[in-house]
Amino acid sequence: MYIIIAGIGRIGYTLGKSLSERYDVVLIDINKKICDKVAKEIDALVINGDCTKTKTLEDAGIDxxxxxxxxxxxxxxxxxxxxxxxxxxxxxxxxxxxSEIEYKDIFERLGVDIVISPELIAAHYIEKLIERPGVLDLTIIGRGEAEIIELIIPEDSEVANKKIKELKKPEDYLIIAVYEGNNLKIPSGETVLKPGDRVLVLVKKDKSEIIRRMFRGEK
Structure with a gap:
């Protein structure tokens, strides 16, 4: 896959560094000093130029x-x-x-496939953490229809000391990882969930509160 990233700020740099490990990546920035620095740090083609100019895009291999x-x-x-x-x-x-959240609809209407606001994502993330006491971490995936939540199983949890295959309503959630201490396990139906285990659960958004309560032993 061939990917062009315009803008080598914090997001562009982090994204370029990560993606360049798996894909062919080109980075563009108008600041020459930044380009010279990043070219020594990331295994990618780095171009100093204006990404609104056709020449710069063509030099980057836009075709x-x-x-x-x-x-x-x-x-x-x-x-x-x-x-x-x-x-x-x-x-x-x-x-x-x-940067301006109100532009999201305009960008999408004009044909940009995916529009991302770091500020909006951060706000939603903080809101979810406030609404989910006891959740260690949370990731919103897809278009918000599902979430990955991270929980520690307490002694009084109704799932404690049970095999995964014995748990109710498996169509609403999926346990995707279990940590016993620092040891990561990809679980099967035979995996026993023990008090103190840290689990990652993929759950439908409208069922997340029910599943959270089930795992944490809350009424």
Whole structure:
């Protein structure tokens, strides 16, 4: 897969470093000093240029790109470059960061495939943690239809000392990992859940409160 990332701020740098381990990645930034620094740190092609210019995009190999990601600090730059990638060069998937939440609908209407607001994601994350006392960690996946929650099983939990296959309503959730101390196990139906175990549970959003209470022994 060939991925172009425009903007080498914190998000662009982290994303580029991670994706470059698995895919062909090109990074673009208008700041030459940043480009020179990152070129020594990440195994990817780094281009110093303006991502709203066709020459820069072509130098980055836009004709071969499968995904174009714009995460500069300017919404207008992200929008223009995504539209160029999508409408002019035919890139299959475009992803844009936005700073102003109210722009989300506009970006989507204009054809940007995925629009992400770090501020909105953070706000939703904090809100969920407030609403889920006892949850160690939570990840929202898909379009919000499901969540991955992390819990520690207490002594009085109704799931304690039971095999996974003995638990009720398995269609509403899936136990995807069990930690016994620092040891990670991919569970099966025969796995016994013991007090003190830390578990990761994939759960439908509308059932998350019920499942949380079931695992934590709350009425």
């Amino acid at each position: 071969d790109a499968d995904i174009y990601i714009a995460v500069t600090g300017k919404d207008e730059v992200n929008l223009i470059s995504c539209l160029l990638a999508k409408k002019y060069y035919g890139v299959e998937k475009t992803i844009s960061r936005i």
